[in-house]
Amino acid sequence: MPLYDFACRVCGRTFEALARMDAGQGVCACGGTAERLISVGRGYRADADWLPSVTAVVDKDSPAPHVRAFLAEPSRANYRRWLAGEKLRPLEPGEPRPGPALGPEIAREVRARFAARHPDA
Ligand SMILES: [Zn+2]
Known part of the structure; x- marks a missing residue:
């Protein structure tokens, strides 16, 4: 679609x-x-929900062509080129978001809080 x-x-x-x-x-x-x-076809709307989150992480001083092209024209094609140039890719459906792995002390705290909320579990 x-x-x-x-x-x-x-x-x-x-x-x-x-x-x-x-x-x-x-x-x-x-x-x-x-x-x-x-x-509008070839470009993204300037007020697209996700666009600020992308432009916030783009290195605006980078001379790399994929960065310059995306900043000059944030079109779908240039967004894909920027992702490829940064060796990024969109998450596949159902793929968990990469994030900091839970450290042992955080996992222990999560289990302790769960146990406190569910005394019968
Ligand atoms: Zn509404």
Whole structure:
């Protein structure tokens, strides 16, 4: 399914979502009905939810071509090139997020708190 832009009728939020090509409406996080917007096609919306989180980690002083290209035009193709250039890839569906592994003392604390909440477990 392709990605489309939607605008919520209730709260006014705009967001990207996967939708069937013939879907004229989507559902906003607030539960409101959202109208599908005419797609801009080659670029991302400047206010896409996730874009700030990406631009925050892009090394804006890097001379690397994949960085310059993405900063100049944050299109889907340039985003994929940036991911490849940084040796990153999107998570596969169901793949756990990489994060700091739980240290033994944290795991012990988690188990202790769980046991305190569930005395019969
Ligand atoms: Zn909404």
